[in-house]
């Protein structure tokens with residue numbers, strides 16, 4: 001057998017993929033997959049948008065498109081970003097096959113084997129996998145309720161001054177931590193990055209999914225906060241505001257970086273699916289996004305509330321958890337000596353599932369926490385699922 005590349009040898013089947021298989025079993029109350037509920041997708045809107053296309057546009061939709069993206073979508077996306085206060089002048093956008101591809105492209109154009117990437121701990125598993133696939137070394141910096149720990153970050157940056165190429169953060173309704181960065185933490189982080197030589201990746205799939213209007217201001221990206229001390233690659237996606245099946249994401253960044261990403265993308269898939277880009281363009285242009293978000297926000301807010309109430313009701317006093325103001329996730333932390341894999345094994349026997357903490361650790365070891373997604377579990381099953389997990393914790397540890 002021909003030997004695999006060094007990069008492929010390090011690839012492991014993602015824990016999250018394995019656990020997502022469990023989410024498919026309808027008898028399991030699964031809090032594992034970070035996905036919207038099928039019943040929430042705007043299928044009527046898709047029918048309406050597709051049926052309203054001219055034959056000529058349907059033909060365009062089935063054709064290859066330019067690597068940077070379908071030009072009308074690039075235009076409507078710019079308008080959308082501007083409407084969120086995100087400036088697009090002197091910057092470029094590339095449409096990608098999911099935000100996951102944008103992460104992969106940035107990793108590909110910057111990372112040599114052994115280069116250093118700083119992430120949060122915990123961090124999005126897909127980003128960790130992308131960085132690892134280019135044989136980067138990773139350091140995870142702790143998060144608190146306001147964002148990344150700046151003291152720890154500064155120390156790590158100073159220690160690894162020449163090797164650190166990327167800082168990857170997801171400040172808005174974090175996956176998996178559920179928190180949102182405070183304005184002050186973002187400002188202080190930007191200050192800390194002055195005169196540093198690295199690229200900041202700001203990953204923002206959930207910013208639109210705030211539960212209360214007064215929190216909207218917290219979702220203003222660092223990309224929109226004035227002069228950039230380091231180049232900021234802002235990554236967005238239609239996955240949580242339309243549907244992940246579209247596989248449609250984007251990267252907004254300095255021209256030099258985006259042009260390099262275009263070259264890298266040419267050898268990956270040449271272009272992102274045109275048909276989904278045509279639909280997304282119509283979706284934005286015809287004003288379908290905001291009414292859909294108005295429908296989604298209270299649904300997720302209610303699910304989160306039910307989950308938080310159940311955690312309060314059933315969890316032993318030693319267990320803590322984050323209180324999300326938007327997005328999909330609650331991050332549960334047990335005392336250091338406890339192991340979420342042991343709790344998972346007991347939980348699954350009784351019909352519930354979550355994602356163990358080590359999946360979100362850049363080193364794959366820290367395992368006393370776990371992620372609960374409330375986004376795709378029907379309201380009436382959430383309390384029962386949390387009760388099962390709490391009972392499993394008691395059985396294994398108390």
Ligand SMILES: Cc1ncc(COP(=O)(O)O)c(C=O)c1O
Pocket residue numbers: 034097098099100101124126170175203205236237238239244247248249
């Ligand atoms: C933080 C974060 N970044 C990126 C992605 C990937 O998004 P996409 O489905 O657009 O590839 C996800 C998906 O769950 C995510 O949670």
